[in-house]
């Protein structure tokens with residue numbers, strides 16, 4: 001680092017710049033560094049390879065990490081930091097910590113399994129491929145977690161404080177205001193449009209001048225489709241004709257959303273009260289975290305949802321053992337919710353193998369299906385797919401149920417920005433493909449007169465500091 005840089009504050013974009021994954025933002029003041037989010041790059045290989053890049057700066061200067069929420073693209077790099085020697089505190093909300101435990105252990109297992117698989121098949125370009133991290137790195141970094149309450153400012157390191165505000169995206173998710181050596185920076189994290197069925201909407205932007213707002217832009221250029229009843233109609237006609245519904249769903253948050261949607265449809269009488277099975281060990285663990293938070297009445301949960309029985313549509317069975325999972329083959333006229341959400345592995349593959357060949361059954365997709373996944377193949381109308389080396393005919397009905405997004409659309413993002421009492425000095429757009437953040441930047445400039453910036457990967461941007469008069473006693 002250039003000596004002339006010492007003393008000024010900047011932010012370096014080490015991920016989620018021009019893409020949605022790999023959120024990592026480094027706040028820097030001389031040799032003092034705090035990392036906000038430590039996410040994995042996911043998706044196409046060119047992005048995933050960045051997980052193996054060394055940070056452009058020496059790691060030993062990172063003194064602490066702040067985490068907005070427990071999705072893998074925000075926390076999945078933590079065990080890698082641990083493996084590289086990081087031993088500082090990691091600040092996050094209580095429920096983010098509970099979910100991080102589940103997500104990181106699973107991620108470590110997958111990293112190790114993928115490496116073993118590559119070794120066996122000779123896929124890797126390396127002679128002795130090593131995992132990005134393993135279970136011991138995940139366990140190690142879990143010992144560094146320091147939980148914080150929403151709305152309680154916490155000292156991160158000397159000269160740096162952070163305050164977490166509910167963001168409404170998944171349980172425990174936060175927008176985080178950071179006071180960093182005289183600069184005030186607000187990280188939106190991922191925020192909802194206020195329509196999460198269990199969680200309150202994002203907190204209004206806290207008062208005062210923000211030198212920068214780091215804003216997500218996943219759906220920055222589009223409006224969400226108006227939710228329709230395709231989800232419940234698909235379930236109703238499948239049950240009617242004696243078929244089974246299988247719903248591949250992400251283990252964290254999406255399973256809970258689907259359960260609540262089924263419960264509400266049963267209450268409305270649009271689908272019959274049928275047996276519902278949750279068949280995913282990881283989803284079961286995440287559900288327990290949600291249920292406890294609902295029973296406690298956590299501040300980010302809607303007051304009318306402070307009751308864990310709301311996760312039970314009526315006839316809910318949590319499938320625990322492999323034997324019980326296999327026994328579901330004998331069930332007809334039921335709903336099976338299972339992971340993974342994009343049919344890339346997990347127990348859902350067995351159900352798909354069994355249910356896809358019959359036109360009586362239905363696969364309901366409730367989340368994003370990345371290119372190259374079995375989920376995307378099914379969604380794209382493939383006549384057959386390969387599961388565990390076998391060709392499986394797709395005769396079942398396939399329904400893409402929209403309306404399950406937990407990200408704000410453009411309108412929601414703009415609304416959140418107008419909640420600021422003072423316009424921020426700059427809005428740094430992250431966590432979106434370029435067309436999404438360009439669309440949002442244009443709207444922020446023309447509709448709100450804001451200074452919107454699209455940072456590049458590894459770009460450093462200088463932060464303003466608070467006006468002297470504000471700091472005077």
Ligand SMILES: [Zn+2]
Pocket residue numbers: 069071169190
């Ligand atoms: Zn997220």
